[in-house]
């Protein structure tokens with residue numbers, strides 16, 4: 111199987127649906143350990159991204175990801191906008207010129223997305239950020255030999271749930287130190303929706 115433009119568009123459409131459905135939940139998570147804007151940020155950014163993608167006929171996955179990246183960077187706001195934007199931009203760069211993407215290129219794209227987020231956020235694994243979902247997903251992708259929707263969904267879900275036990279050392283949640291424990295990281299929960307949506311797109315295309 112190859113990941114094509116339809117998969118890429120379905121991915122964003124489904125991610126948007128999940129984020130809109132859970133806007134208030136994401137906000138409540140960010141109210142607990144941040145400033146309470148994550149649901150609003152993500153809802154606005156993904157709505158604008160879906161609108162942007164509907165304006166064009168895309169030939170390459172790379173171009174879908176590039177427009178998604180640009181829209182997320184400019185419309186999500188907060189710390190997470192540039193970070194999600196960077197993730198999609200790195201995926202776009204890693205897959206440039208390919209109409210549809212085979213599994214090794216897909217892995218490379220997500221690997222570079224994680225590296226980009228780490229650099230941009232000056233963060234690494236274990237700091238209670240979205241990296242704690244993206245990084246375990248990349249590791250599982252590397253271990254597998256082909257696209258596997260269930261593996262992606264399950265890995266992202268387990269990793270998202272595990273952020274509750276972590277102490278935040280990056281972002282606003284870091285001010286709470288030990289008190290950030292016992293709460294899910296908002297950006298990890300939205301990252302889970304993004305990977306759940308990716309899994310949906312793989313299943314629909316099958």
Ligand SMILES: Nc1ncnc2c1ncn2[C@@H]1O[C@H](COP(=O)(O)OP(=O)(O)OP(=O)(O)O)[C@@H](O)[C@H]1O
Nearest residue numbers: 148151188189190231233239240280281282296297
């Ligand atoms: N340095 C960082 N590296 C990676 N991810 C980060 C970093 N800082 C914050 N995040 C992620 O962004 C999420 C918060 O996004 P939000 O849209 O609420 O922006 P924000 O309110 O400006 O962020 P924050 O208050 O955490 O600085 C966090 O839950 C976390 O997953």
Ligand SMILES: [Mg+2]
Nearest residue numbers: 144145147148
């Ligand atoms: Mg916030």
